[in-house]
Amino acid sequence: MSDDFGQEQAIRKLKPGRLVIASHNPGKVREIAALLGPYGIEPISAASLDLPEPEETGTTFIANAELKAMQAADLSGLPALADDSGLCVEALGGDPGLFSARWAGPTKDFGMAMQLVWDGVQAKGPDASHSAHFVCALALAWPDGHVEAFEGRIDGTLVWPPRGQNGFGYDAMFQPLDHAISFGEMDPDAKHAMSHRAKAFEQLVAAVI
Ligand SMILES: O=P(O)(O)OP(=O)(O)OP(=O)(O)OC[C@H]1O[C@@H](n2cnc3c(O)ncnc32)[C@H](O)[C@@H]1O
Ligand SMILES: [Mg+2]
Secondary structure (H helix, E strand, O other): OOOHHHHHHHHHHHOOOEEEEOOOOHHHHHHHHHHHHHHOOEEEEOOOOOOOOOOOOOOOHHHHHHHHHHHHHHHHOOOEEEEEEEEEEHHHOOOEHHHOOHHHOOOOOHHHHHHHHHHHHHOOOOOOOOEEEEEEEEEEEOOOOOEEEEEEEEEEEEOOOOOOOOOOOOHHHEEEOOOOOOOOOOOHHHHHOOOHHHHHHHHHHHHHO
């Protein structure tokens, strides 16, 4: 959580502007770079620094985001921002949740992962809820071990078949509440105006940038 020491340190260290994006997911890196755009902070990708992908052993989104950010800050000697996120489906008791990336298997086949989600919901019967939400935890860590985390959420409905080619992961099967198109059909700017990632980012900006 934010405190005076953290804010002071963040302002001192982020203003001049180099920040490692501790993610190996190109879709996320693209979205985080777009969100950072207005703040004059130069994003450096984990891939360009050859940072390893840590094992995600946490039992919460925040714990996983913190462990990814802390490892990247420690190895790079720079402030690092990590994202742990996922799709939580009501009819599946919150699955795939923390395991959203793992449901796509080693080949990262999200066509298959979306099918698994839909088949799971169908197996619950015709009255099963189609409600779902995305969660995003963002953790900002410094090389001295200080870390702050923020969480955002967006609620919506599953749609089938998947719709749209924009975004990544489960975007094509998720339609935010009060909208008529899926994240996969939405312009990136429209997604950034409302997404779980944007909501976590707003809090991060309010606390530290
Ligand atoms: O851990 P890093 O390296 O950041 O990359 P990852 O893809 O493994 O990321 P996670 O461990 O946080 O897994 C979250 C998965 O949830 C999905 N996801 C998260 N945010 C999403 C979004 O905005 N739209 C669609 N799918 C999303 C996406 O498929 C991710 O692979
Ligand atoms: Mg991951």
